[in-house]
Amino acid sequence: MALIRNSAVVTDELTDARDLEALPEGAVLVSLEQWREHRDALIARDGAIGVALASDQHPVSIADDLEHFNVIALEFPTFRDGRAYSFARLLRDRYGYQGELRAIGDVLLEQLHYMQRVGFDAFEVVGDDAIAAWQTAADDFTHWYQPTNDGRSTIRDLRKSK
Amino acid sequence: MPHMVIANTLKDGRVVFLAENGDWVSAIAEGALAQSDNAAEQLLADGKQAEANDVIIDPQLIEVNDTEHGRHPAAYREYIRAYGPSVRQDDPVKD
Amino acid sequence: MYRYDEFDHAFMAERVAQFSRQVERRISGEMTEDQFKPLRLMNGLYLQLHAYMLRVNVPYGCLSSKQLRGLADIARKYDRDYGHFTTRQNIQYNWIKLEDMPQLLSDLAEIEMHGIQSSGNCIRNVTSDQFAGTSADELEDPRVYCEIIRQWSTLHPEFSYLPRKFKIAVTGAPKDRAAVALHDIGLRMHKNEAGDTGFEVIVGGGQGRTPVIGKTICEWLEPEYVLSYLEAILRVYNLWGRRDNMYKARIKILVNATGIDEFRRQVEEEFEAIKASPLALDPTEVERINEYFAAPAYETLEDTDLSDQAAANPAFAAWLTSNTAKHKVSGYTIVNLSLKSPNQPPGDLGAGQMDAVADLADEYSFGELRVSHRQNLVFTDVKQQDLFALWEKLSQLDLATANINRATDMIACPGLDYCALANARSIPISERITKRFSDIDRLHGLGEMSINISGCMNACGHHHVGNIGILGVEKKGQEFYQFTLGGSSAEDASLGDRTGPGFSTDEVVDAVDRILNTYVEQRDDEEETFLETYRRVGMVPFKEALYGAN
Numbered sequence A: 001m002a003l004i005r006n007s008a009v010v011t012d013e014l015t016d017a018r019d020l021e022a023l024p025e026g027a028v029l030v031s032l033e034q035w036r037e038h039r040d041a042l043i044a045r046d047g048a049i050g051v052a053l054a055s056d057q058h059p060v061s062i063a064d065d066l067e068h069f070n071v072i073a074l075e076f077p078t079f080r081d082g083r084a085y086s087f088a089r090l091l092r093d094r095y096g097y098q099g100e101l102r103a104i105g106d107v108l109l110e111q112l113h114y115m116q117r118v119g120f121d122a123f124e125v126v127g128d129d130a131i132a133a134w135q136t137a138a139d140d141f142t143h144w145y146q147p148t149n150d151g152r153s154t155i156r157d158l159r160k161s162k
Numbered sequence B: 001m002p003h004m005v006i007a008n009t010l011k012d013g014r015v016v017f018l019a020e021n022g023d024w025v026s027a028i029a030e031g032a033l034a035q036s037d038n039a040a041e042q043l044l045a046d047g048k049q050a051e052a053n054d055v056i057i058d059p060q061l062i063e064v065n066d067t068e069h070g071r072h073p074a075a076y077r078e079y080i081r082a083y084g085p086s087v088r089q090d091d092p093v094k095d
Numbered sequence C: 001m002y003r004y005d006e007f008d009h010a011f012m013a014e015r016v017a018q019f020s021r022q023v024e025r026r027i028s029g030e031m032t033e034d035q036f037k038p039l040r041l042m043n044g045l046y047l048q049l050h051a052y053m054l055r056v057n058v059p060y061g062c063l064s065s066k067q068l069r070g071l072a073d074i075a076r077k078y079d080r081d082y083g084h085f086t087t088r089q090n091i092q093y094n095w096i097k098l099e100d101m102p103q104l105l106s107d108l109a110e111i112e113m114h115g116i117q118s119s120g121n122c123i124r125n126v127t128s129d130q131f132a133g134t135s136a137d138e139l140e141d142p143r144v145y146c147e148i149i150r151q152w153s154t155l156h157p158e159f160s161y162l163p164r165k166f167k168i169a170v171t172g173a174p175k176d177r178a179a180v181a182l183h184d185i186g187l188r189m190h191k192n193e194a195g196d197t198g199f200e201v202i203v204g205g206g207q208g209r210t211p212v213i214g215k216t217i218c219e220w221l222e223p224e225y226v227l228s229y230l231e232a233i234l235r236v237y238n239l240w241g242r243r244d245n246m247y248k249a250r251i252k253i254l255v256n257a258t259g260i261d262e263f264r265r266q267v268e269e270e271f272e273a274i275k276a277s278p279l280a281l282d283p284t285e286v287e288r289i290n291e292y293f294a295a296p297a298y299e300t301l302e303d304t305d306l307s308d309q310a311a312a313n314p315a316f317a318a319w320l321t322s323n324t325a326k327h328k329v330s331g332y333t334i335v336n337l338s339l340k341s342p343n344q345p346p347g348d349l350g351a352g353q354m355d356a357v358a359d360l361a362d363e364y365s366f367g368e369l370r371v372s373h374r375q376n377l378v379f380t381d382v383k384q385q386d387l388f389a390l391w392e393k394l395s396q397l398d399l400a401t402a403n404i405n406r407a408t409d410m411i412a413c414p415g416l417d418y419c420a421l422a423n424a425r426s427i428p429i430s431e432r433i434t435k436r437f438s439d440i441d442r443l444h445g446l447g448e449m450s451i452n453i454s455g456c457m458n459a460c461g462h463h464h465v466g467n468i469g470i471l472g473v474e475k476k477g478q479e480f481y482q483f484t485l486g487g488s489s490a491e492d493a494s495l496g497d498r499t500g501p502g503f504s505t506d507e508v509v510d511a512v513d514r515i516l517n518t519y520v521e522q523r524d525d526e527e528e529t530f531l532e533t534y535r536r537v538g539m540v541p542f543k544e545a546l547y548g549a550n
Helices: A032-044 A059-068 A083-094 A109-118 A128-137 A155-160 B037-052 B076-083 C006-027 C033-041 C065-078 C098-110 C143-153 C223-240 C251-258 C260-274 C283-291 C307-312 C314-323 C351-364 C384-396 C427-436 C440-445 C505-522 C530-537 C540-547
Strands: A002-005 A008-010 A028-031 A049-053 A071-076 A100-105 A122-125 B003-009 B015-018 B056-067 B070-073 C045-047 C052-056 C062-064 C082-085 C091-096 C168-171 C185-191 C197-203 C215-221 C324-326 C332-337 C348-350 C368-371 C377-383 C451-454 C468-475 C478-485
Touching: A002 A128, A008 A128, A028 A032, A032 A049, A032 A059, A049 A059, A049 A100, A059 A071, A059 A083, A071 A083, A083 A100, A083 A109, A083 C223, A109 A122, A109 A128, A122 A128, A155 C006, A155 C283, B003 B037, B003 B070, B003 B076, B015 B037, B015 B076, B037 B056, B070 B076, C006 C033, C006 C098, C033 C045, C052 C098, C062 C065, C065 C082, C065 C091, C065 C098, C065 C351, C065 C368, C082 C351, C091 C098, C143 C168, C143 C223, C143 C283, C185 C223, C197 C223, C215 C223, C215 C260, C223 C251, C223 C260, C251 C260, C307 C314, C314 C324, C314 C332, C314 C384, C314 C440, C332 C384, C348 C351, C351 C368, C351 C377, C351 C384, C377 C384, C427 C451, C427 C505, C468 C505, C478 C505, C505 C530, C505 C540, C530 C540
Parallel strands: A028 A049, A049 A071, A071 A100, A100 A122, C168 C185, C451 C468
Antiparallel strands: A002 A008, A002 A122, B003 B015, B003 B056, B056 B070, C045 C052, C052 C091, C062 C368, C082 C091, C082 C348, C185 C197, C197 C215, C324 C332, C332 C377, C368 C377, C468 C478
16 A cells, blocks of 8 residues: 555555554544544644545535644545545535545546546555556646646636637 | 356457367357356356456356257347347448 | 537547556456446447447537548448447447457547547436527527537546436427436526526436436526536535435436425535636637537528429428428428438448438538437438438438338337347337338328337336337246337426336237327327327227227
8 A cells, every 4th residue: 555645655644543442642544433532632632633534424524624634535435436526626625625635445546637636636555566657647637628626727728828 | 957158258348158178269059068067167167267367258157058950048138149139130240 | 510629639639548548457457347347438338248339429419421431430440330329319339349449549539539428427428409500499509508518527527436327418499309308417498588598407307217307406597607507416416326226326316315495405505606616608618619500601592392393202292291390591401311211220320321421411411410319310401402302312322211200210229139238129129110110101191209119127218208118128038018108208208108018029019000000090180199199098098909998
């Protein structure tokens, strides 16, 4: 498993605490349930906080707490479950989240560009071969039709600037 | 009733049958006919191995009547797969 | 019609390269079938009974003669010299090889065509009225909006992994030839008193196992906000559509479960938040695209009096009656090319015919043609003074059967002869019915009607909305055919009523005969159509004719 951010493999500074009984010290990734249970304690202590949402956990539930998160991880239980694409749009466009938005779970190279365009900027990837492919694939595509508020030019922008 | 293993080839999607020697053949007459349940199970296992090796897709055991007029799959759907559509039978085959 | 600019071409080139790489990774075994399947579906490639089947989009049914020649070349190079037109205005090839796909897609890209999103759980081809821009009854040409929606929906990053497929149709005419009420989203154009154009938005229509007529979610939407509204609906669907059961995953299920009022509330809430975003239509861009749909260089002509030619030639007269439609410009006529001759499966067209039709389009209809969801083709802009010559040439090509909107103008899905989902064959049944009613006088005496045949419950043959619907089922290894009566896909949309037990292959054509004889007996006069008669007299006389007085 590797974490890719900006086409580079990086170390995950968060400890995944989702299956742990007690929360370890330092930077942690917690589930939504753990966030709800330990919210005040997590906010009070040092250490970056990441929260992971399952695909049936609409981000409105954390919309008022965004300032506390360095990382929001959205899970793809299967790559066919596309709810997280809308979660990402809402987090970025509606709720104004500016931290790291991480794709976890069944995360495949073939969906990289959709994920980037809706606001994901980090990807948890499995398989050594896959990682090299991920690193090179980021710039495969330069032309898109729809505006998604991701700062990239759409074809309409390109037409106008001609 | 005897069984055969039917599948589609990955590269071209054509219907094929598993033969005794492990090849995949397009003519139903040349495919392996498993007479017992054990033989059928083994044939399917071989088919699934070929699927894992990305040779074919979706191997299935089908019942086949071995008649004097040829091999007739019991299910009409599989008959059509073996012998082609019942319409447009004059189309040029360029496989 | 729309032509790609350098940016559309660049986009296509990137997609072709992407799918080519995906095909390589699959053939080499780097990708599993499970990972690859949604990707190939999103490029229109199915694995069917005999081979891979490729579905190529024909955007809102519009084709140029150059594209049709290209499609003929593809049929020859990669398939068995023919193609099949579908109920979503697309074209299908039944004998494709996966290893040919990269080159095939490249060939398609050269004629500005592709199979992107013609399958998969994403937004499919936007369909429309096959007479768009030309019919006398049209309020406004919907094609500019179809093209805008097409671009917006193409590889939309947020809506590529929906709970299920998503189909959108648009019409600009009060007479609905695009079946908009049977789509996930239907857009119906209206004009208000001030002469402004607005869209009625209909949501949650669909056929398949649980047919539903769509409900109006918005009575009047300004065209400026059509993408914002669509995005709002899609977002609510993507978030809340069911993902636990593929038979309950369409938006029609969500709308029913939520209730249209609450569903509307959710959509409008989302819509308000995104309304004024970059999704609001830019008038410059609308203008730019609209220019592609500018009227061709019509000559100033009077209507031609064809009565002498018609009197001298009954076959021509019959064809005029059934296969032509009124154009908005004097001196011009819309011509339907019937792909429903007795000699070929409905909706099929040979490569040689494609080339000939392309030549005729150049000669008689400004080099363009349309595909109808009833699986026929259309020349929208034919001079009336050319009709006789065109009819003669179409007759030689076997494309002039005088049966448009008549009993033998059947919609038939590919059925068990080709489709992995089917339970029964549909093409042979349509061929038998076509033979039984081949006499043009009898056919015309039966008036306008639709007979639609599906080979399974997925209803790709639109049997629920046929005036007569036929559903093929399998019972104890035999094919049986069940009837529904009284369906309609037009602005008076309705779902057909089941008559009762099914009929075997040998019995089904006689059954159709009895249904139609009952109609003739029951109708008020020759003007009353099958549908009108059925709606007036109900099921009882038909049931008696089919099953006897008990």
